[in-house]
Amino acid sequence: MVTRGAMYPVKIDVLPRAWTSAFLIPELVHLILEKLDRSTLAAVARTAKSFHVAASSYLWNELDQVGLENLINLAIGVDYQPLCIEHRWARFDLYASMVRSLALNFGAMPGADSVRLTRHLQFIASTRISSQAMLPNLRVLSFQLSSTEHLGVVAAFTCPSLQQLTASCTMDDRVDSLEWDVHIGAFLHKLRWRCLSLKYFKLYGFKYPNVVSFPELTSLIEGTALEHFESDFITFQPNLVQALGRLPTLRCLGLADAGNDEDYTSLERTMFAASIQTGSFVSLHALDLETTSTVALPLLIALRTVPLRHLALRLTEKTFSSPVFKTVFTFIPEFAVTLLSLHAQLVETLEDDEDDEGTLEWKTFAPLYRCHNLQCLKCSVDSHADLELDFGDADIRKKMGMIELKVTHPSGIKSLECSR
Incomplete structure (x- = not known):
């Protein structure tokens, strides 16, 4: 039975x-x-x-570095059990087929452990009898790395059943930028042809130049039915924007970049506004941005016809008194018909401001009163200034319909909670 x-x-x-x-x-x-x-x-x-x-x-359902090494030991024979090679591989294949999730953090591994794991995986790849994927039923792959050698290691785990990829690649200063671009491109190429069931893509670590990696990333988007895409802001180039915009399955878009206020940078990173075509991103429901207001605002304007339900903004500003920063919250009501939640994390650095008084005013959020369907607003404020927020006598329950509103800052916590 x-x-x-x-x-x-x-x-x-x-x-x-x-x-x-x-x-x-x-x-x-x-x-x-x-x-x-x-x-x-x-x-x-x-x-x-x-x-x-x-x-x-x-x-064996979820593996980390230790669990993966235990699995490898079944094949390479460090347990000193007197099994023939066929029995070892049969045992390895049995337990490998049970793995659904793998998480590796090469940055947290001691150097010796990283070298040993890499060597063992290379041994597995060169001596394995079966031609099937190493972890044939893997669904979730998560990794953090800083070396091109590590990219080759994680590429061994790509397989047709993979549905979610979460990765952070921090380039070592000793690695040539062009070499890094080639290795990232090769990894994306393998994803494109091996992981046709990929639904969730999150990869940070793209750098200039990106002659190889960006075309491969665009091909990956065109060849899969992604529901979640998250990456560096620099990937949001015209060809990639158009490919994402044509995806009928895309539900969530996340972009992150420290950004700055230099004119050439702002112009370069707002090119996507001209690339977003009418009728694109029709299925997009959630947008997550980590950048500055000078970069976020043009993107919000370009997506003003998209039926966003959830918006998350993590904005780092020199000062909250910036007109562009205030305009961001003035523009958000353009999504009032569909917007259900707004999460804002606001950081003020005051780099060029000798005045240490807070610059954030409650009236900055006043336009959100027009978001009549908004069910949740969460705002976190981090500033070097001693902020003094005056909530006033605004009837939040009546005008905004909030379920929860919280504003926090280093000088204390001011919160206001209400329910329908």
Whole structure:
């Protein structure tokens, strides 16, 4: 008899012993195993054959560096068990097929551990008998790296079942920019052809020049049905903007960049406004921006016809008294018909301002009163100034329909909560 548990098919004898009868009920198996930690799951997996596969599917479901090394050890033989190579690979393939999520942080690994893991994976790739993907049922891949060698390592885990990629690539100063661009492009090329089921894409680390990586990223977007795209602001170039705009499945767009107020930078990064065509981004519901108001405002203007439901802004400003900064909140009511939530994280540096008095005024948020469908507003303020926000006598409940409103800053917390 074969029954399917939460993670993996479980084979059970038709006439099981009384003490294994609980494993005839997949729901009961799930309720028991989901509450166990990894050490207990390992103990359960070693208890009896009837428990082994069910417990192992939970034990190997999510892997980090340690879990991945344990999996590799099954094949390379560091456990010194007298198994032939066929048996080792069969055991490796069994547990590798149970892995659904893998998270690697090469930046947090000691140098020796990183080198050892890289060497072991290269050994696996060169000696493996099977031609299938190393983790054939992997759904989620997350990694942080700073070396081109690490990109080659994580590329080994790309597979047709991969649906979510979350990555942060920090380029080492010793790495040539062109070399980095080529390696990023090669990684994206493999994603394009191996991961046709990719839905969630989050990759930070693009640098100039990007002669190879940007065309590959555009091809990846055109060849998949992405629902979530998040990356550096510099990737938002005309060809890529048009490719994203044509995606009928795109629900969430996230862009991040420290930004600055230099004229040439602002002009360069607002080129996307002219690239957004009429009728594009029709399925976009959520927008997440981390930049300055000089970059965020042109993008909001370009997307003014998009039915946004959720907007998140993380703006770093020299001063909150900037006209452009205030205009951002004046323009947000353009999305009033569909906008349901707004999260704002505001940082004031006062780099060129000798005056240490706060510059944020409550009336900056007054235009949000026109967002009659807004259900949640959260605002976090970080400033070197001693801010004094005057909420006044505004009837938030009547005019804004807020469920929650919070404003925080270093000098204290002022909050106002109300419900419908």
